[in-house]
Amino acid sequence: MSPGLPATVSDTARLLAGQGYIADHELATTVHLALKMGRPLFLEGEPGTGKTEIAKVLAEGLGRRLVRLQCYDGMDLAAAAYEWDHARQLVAIRLAEAAGDTDRGALASDIYARSFLQARPLLSAIDPDQPPAVLLIDELDRADEPFEAFLLELLADFQITIPELGTIRAKTRPIVVLTSNRTREVHDAIRRRCLYHWVPYPDAARERAILAVKAPGVPEKLSAQVVAFVQALRGGDFFKYPGVAETIDWATALTYLDANDLAPELVDETLGILLKYQDDIAKIQGAEAARLVAMAHEAAAGT
Amino acid sequence: MTDAAGQLSANVVNFARLLRRAGLPVGPAETLAAHWALTAIDLGDKAAMRTALRATMVHRREHWDVFHQAFLLFWRDPTAAKQAVAMALLEAQKHKKQERAPPTSRRVAEALASPRDPKPRVEEEPPVVEAVMSVSDRERLQQLDFEAMSAGEISDAKSEIRRLRLPLDMSITRRLRPDPAGPKTDLRRTIRASLRQGGEIMDIARTRRVTRPPPLVVLCDISGSMARYAQILLHFIHAVTNDRDRVQVFLFGTRLTNISRQLRHRDPEVAFQMISHIVPDWSGGTRIGESLAAFNRDWSRRVLGQGAVVLLITDGLDRPRDAAGAAELSDSMDRLHRSCRRLIWLNPLLRWDGFEPKSQGIRAMLPHVDEFRPVHNLASLRALIETLSRQAPARTPSRRIAA
Numbered sequence: 092m093s094p095g096l097p098a099t100v101s102d103t104a105r106l107l108a109g110q111g112y113i114a115d116h117e118l119a120t121t122v123h124l125a126l127k128m129g130r131p132l133f134l135e136g137e138p139g140t141g142k143t144e145i146a147k148v149l150a151e152g153l154g155r156r157l158v159r160l161q162c163y164d165g166m167d168l169a170a171a172a173y174e175w176d177h178a179r180q181l182v183a184i185r186l187a188e189a190a191g192d193t194d195r196g197a198l199a200s201d202i203y204a205r206s207f208l209q210a211r212p213l214l215s216a217i218d219p220d221q222p223p224a225v226l227l228i229d230e231l232d233r234a235d236e237p238f239e240a241f242l243l244e245l246l247a248d249f250q251i252t253i254p255e256l257g258t259i260r261a262k263t264r265p266i267v268v269l270t271s272n273r274t275r276e277v278h279d280a281i282r283r284r285c286l287y288h289w290v291p292y293p294d295a296a297r298e299r300a301i302l303a304v305k306a307p308g309v310p311e312k313l314s315a316q317v318v319a320f321v322q323a324l325r326g327g328d329f330f331k332y333p334g335v336a337e338t339i340d341w342a343t344a345l346t347y348l349d350a351n352d353l354a355p356e357l358v359d360e361t362l363g364i365l366l367k368y369q370d371d372i373a374k375i376q377g378a379e380a381a382r383l384v385a386m387a388h389e390a391a392a393g394t
Numbered sequence: 395m396t397d398a399a400g401q402l403s404a405n406v407v408n409f410a411r412l413l414r415r416a417g418l419p420v421g422p423a424e425t426l427a428a429h430w431a432l433t434a435i436d437l438g439d440k441a442a443m444r445t446a447l448r449a450t451m452v453h454r455r456e457h458w459d460v461f462h463q464a465f466l467l468f469w470r471d472p473t474a475a476k477q478a479v480a481m482a483l484l485e486a487q488k489h490k491k492q493e494r495a496p497p498t499s500r501r502v503a504e505a506l507a508s509p510r511d512p513k514p515r516v517e518e519e520p521p522v523v524e525a526v527m528s529v530s531d532r533e534r535l536q537q538l539d540f541e542a543m544s545a546g547e548i549s550d551a552k553s554e555i556r557r558l559r560l561p562l563d564m565s566i567t568r569r570l571r572p573d574p575a576g577p578k579t580d581l582r583r584t585i586r587a588s589l590r591q592g593g594e595i596m597d598i599a600r601t602r603r604v605t606r607p608p609p610l611v612v613l614c615d616i617s618g619s620m621a622r623y624a625q626i627l628l629h630f631i632h633a634v635t636n637d638r639d640r641v642q643v644f645l646f647g648t649r650l651t652n653i654s655r656q657l658r659h660r661d662p663e664v665a666f667q668m669i670s671h672i673v674p675d676w677s678g679g680t681r682i683g684e685s686l687a688a689f690n691r692d693w694s695r696r697v698l699g700q701g702a703v704v705l706l707i708t709d710g711l712d713r714p715r716d717a718a719g720a721a722e723l724s725d726s727m728d729r730l731h732r733s734c735r736r737l738i739w740l741n742p743l744l745r746w747d748g749f750e751p752k753s754q755g756i757r758a759m760l761p762h763v764d765e766f767r768p769v770h771n772l773a774s775l776r777a778l779i780e781t782l783s784r785q786a787p788a789r790t791p792s793r794r795i796a797a
Contacts, residue, residue, distance in 0.1 A: 100435060100442055120435065120445040127434040128427070135455060164566020164700065170686070177581035184593040199589050235700070237569060254588070274699040280451035283423065289455045330691065330729070370725065 097127050110148040112141070113297055120160040121288040122149070131246050131267035133282060137274050137289030138220045139334015146227035146268035155266070159227045160212040161235035168241065174252055180207055197357070203255040217249055217261035224265040231281070232271040237382055239278050246284045254384040293335060295390075297324050301335055302342055309342045315391035316384075317342045323383050323390075329371045341365050353388065355381040402437075403429060406447075409468050413451060416460050424451040440469070444754035528700065554772055555630045556662075560777060564605035565701050565735075568769050576602030608701045608735060609640035614690065615708035616673065617647045617680030622771070624744045627707060630668075630775065632662045643699045646685035652693070682712040682755060683723035690729045701735040707769065709743045712755035720758045727762035740778065744768035 097103040100116075101125035101307035107114045114122070115320060122145065125132040134142040159170060168174075180202045187198050210218060216226035231239070245251060248265065250260040271277050271286060293301060298318045302309060307318070325332045333341075341364045350357055358380045366372050375383070396573045410425040421750075427450035444465055450463050500782045570578065583599035612631050616624045635641045635657045642654045651673050659665040670676065698704070712723065739759070744767065760766065768774045 092454050100439075116441055117445045120442045121449045124431050124446055124449055130427070133453075167569065175582055176586075177585060180585050184588065195589060197594055201583070202589075229556055235567065235569070257470055273696050277698060279419070279453065284452075286427075286447055286449040287453045289458070328691075336785055343713070370729075 097123065099123070106152045107145075107148055107213060110152045112144060112148040113268060114145075114291075115293070115297060118145075118288060118290065121286055125286045127166035128286070129264045131269055131285040133269045133277075133285035133287050134290055135271045135273055135287070135293065136212045137332065139336035140290045141335055142268075142270040142290050143227065143229055146225055146229075146266075146270075149266055150225035153225070153266070155223050155225045156221075157227060158224045158265070159229060161229050162231050162238070164233060164235050166234050166238050170211060171238065171241070172211050173253060174209045174211065175203075175285060176207050176209055176253075183207075205256070207258065208253070213245060214251055214259065216265045216267075217245070217251060217259060219260065219262035223263040226265040226267045228267065228269045230272060231269050231277055232273060233276045236278065238283050241348070243280055243284070246281065247253040254319070267298055292325055292332070295319065298322070298335060298338060302339060305339045305347070306342045308316050309346050311350055312391060313345060313351055313353065314342055316343065316387045320353060320358070320383055321388035323386055324365070324375075327375075328369050329366065329374070331366070331371060333365045337365050353384050355384050358384055400748075401710075402432065405468075406432065406678065409447070409464070410451065412464050412468055414463065416464055418452065418457050418460060420451050421774065427451070435729045444468075451789075510593050551626060552629045555775065557732045558630060558632045558633065558775060565608045567604050567606055569604040570601040573602035573605050575599035578602070601659060607629055607638055607640075608703050609642070609697065610634070610638070610705065611697050611702050611734070612641070612643045612705045613678060613686075613707065614643070614645050615647070615673035615682070616645045616676050617711075618677045618708055619680070619711050620742070623678040624707070627769070628666065629662060632657050632665055636660060640700075642693075644689060644693070645669070645673055646680075646682070646689075647678045647687075648681050649675055650685045650688045650692075682708060682709075682710070682711050682759075683719060683726055686726035686730055687722065690726055690733070694730065698733045703728065703738070704734045704741060706763070707740045709741055710739075710759055711743075711753055720754050723755060724758040724762070727759045731762040731764070736765075738765045738767065738778075739763040740767055740769040742770040744770070 097106050099176065100120050100123045101128065104114055104116070104119035107119065122132065124130070126149075132145075135248075136142055142315045145161075147157060149155070151350065153391070184198065187201070188211075192198065212226070216224045228242070231242075233392070245320065248260070249264050250258050252258045269281070294319050298321070300313060300320060302314045306314070321333055321338045341361065344361055344364050345353075345357065348361070359376050360382070362372050362376060366375070406428050407425060410428070412421050413420045428447050431446040431450045432443065435446050437443060444462075447465065448458065448461055474732060570576075570580070572580065572583070578601045580601045582601040584595060584597070587597060587599060588595045612634075614620075614624055614627060614631065631641075631643055635643060635654070641657075642652070643657050645651050645653055653669045653672065656668040656672065657665050659668065741756075767778050769778060
């Protein structure tokens with residue numbers, strides 16, 4: 092273990108809070124364990140609940156570099172781990188020929204040297220010659236199953252085997268954070284190697300605390316109303332609920348409009364920041380919005 | 395190891411056993427990780443302990459509830475721990491007996507029954523049957539409505555169905571595989587091969603894109619009016635599930651149930667037995683609109699990625715109480731249609747030539763499907779499979795992406 096890792100759960104919570112991340116007790120405990128045990132952290136949850144943010148905060152807080160791999164369908168080794176620089180290899184072969192060099196073994200070891208290897212995020216994260224990293228494998232559900240299979244070696248042993256070169260192993264284990272929005276179920280084999288945590292929507296108190304940190308310009312009263320409104324929305328029947336990211340955006344937008352108080356017309360005009368499906372917006376615009384606003388006023392006054 | 399530590403580790407092992415009995419996939423690796431995790435936290439903090447055990451032993455959100463119950467039961471009173479495990483053991487055994495016994499006992503009963511026993515026998519049909527059945531028999535079987543079949547005919551039909559394969563049109567992935575006649579050059583392999591020739595490139599290695607069948611999602615109506623068809627089609631779905639990967643199956647009557655894991659059991663008899671345990675609304679009423687809305691809300695984002703094809707099997711005989719109900723049904727169908735690559739509605743009612751979509755439910759659903767096909771006898775099932783294998787017709791309207 093590299094020095095600087097927090098010693099207790101509350102130290103971990105302080106580390107996260109120091110970077111402006113308000114974590115609940117369960118999340119702090121899971122993050123602490125992931126750091127302590129050197130296991131990858133697998134975070135699932137609704138979009139916009141701060142899964143990706145954890146990796147960024149950890150990198151910042153622990154003074155490590157952040158290596159990010161954004162997953163997509165069909166991602167292969169060349170994009171995720173490493174790629175040989177074929178053009179340079181071809182030139183090297185021609186040069187050897189021109190020099191009359193006929194030792195095949197020497198040629199092979201020459202053109203499969205480390206300098207011909209282009210590192211992509213995964214290899215870079217475990218590169219023993221570079222400072223320790225936080226590796227963020229973002230939206231793993233967007234990658235396809237063959238890619239998951241490749242990840243297994245990396246997650247279990249923090250090493251990558253390159254047939255032409257050998258095995259590259261991390262000197263300091265990277266802190267690995269995987270996130271998924273569940274557009275597909277990630278395979279059990281990946282889950283088994285990780286510590287699992289489901290990131291839920293925050294409760295009202297925590298969401299207000301998050302707003303206070305992330306959008307400090309928002310007046311306190313408005314912020315309480317915004318949170319009460321969003322929390323009420325999450326209790327309704329919508330196709331896509333607003334995440335914390337949307338709450339922050341909305342609160343910021345409302346302050347740009349110089350609002351000090353939530354009003355039904357204002358809500359109708361800015362609903363697009365909160366809800367991203369037309370059916371959902373249509374469901375709430377007008378009377379329902381007015382009702383929720385009244386409720387939010389009441390709830391905010393009560394706190 | 396101190397006594398207390400020994401006690402704790404015994405408790406963790408017992409707790410793991412309890413979870414396993416409760417049906418969670420907890421193995422030695424999870425137990426070890428749990429041990430390790432408990433050394434990293436303050437054991438006086440129960441919430442932290444619960445989180446630690448959960449993070450290391452549970453890998454799915456769906457299992458959290460079971461875990462929490464087990465945790466409460468087990469750690470409330472550590473001295474009762476052993477008792478709890480014993481009880482759970484007993485309970486599990488009882489449960490197990492109940493769950494496993496029927497298929498076997500029924501098979502034993504069937505094996506002992508007189509040959510005239512009309513009970514349909516399903517999977518152990520020897521291939522000889524095919525030779526025994528005369529040509530005209532088989533032809534008749536092809537055209538016979540599932541609903542009009544006798545028990546013996548159903549049994550024959552089922553074994554026919556199990557032989558059907560579903561070769562959906564392939565979709566091109568972004569993965570490459572070596573192919574000497576492929577359209578792309580593979581420089582890595584070319585260079586590696588050239589080294590054997592002292593750096594002279596003699597051959598250019600080529601690759602081609604891999605194609606694979608798209609994910610398949612089956613939504614099957616099991617309400618009273620559909621029960622007979624559903625029973626037979628389940629055999630078809632079971633065969634498909636075991637034939638290919640990425641198949642998700644849902645049953646709905648008044649509520650929606652995911653039976654994909656149960657269907658993956660190789661033995662259809664055992665699979666159906668397990669399904670009957672978890673599906674409460676077999677042969678009941680039908681609420682298509684609400685079931686589809688539930689699917690859209692809870693599952694569509696998880697199973698409709700990567701260009702899935704949806705088979706919707708229902709007669710559409712839903713009687714929405716009012717115009718709002720019909721609108722909800724229409725909205726749900728619209729959403730479903732936009733979230734998948736191809737939506738195919740299989741309707742056994744279509745067997746009548748004069749069939750007209752009079753029912754309010756059918757009229758609400760019909761505008762939103764890509765294909766509308768009959769499925770009431772073997773011939774129509776065969777025809778269905780042929781169309782499924784063809785390239786999907788292009789869809790004109792823009793579609794929303796659900797993810």
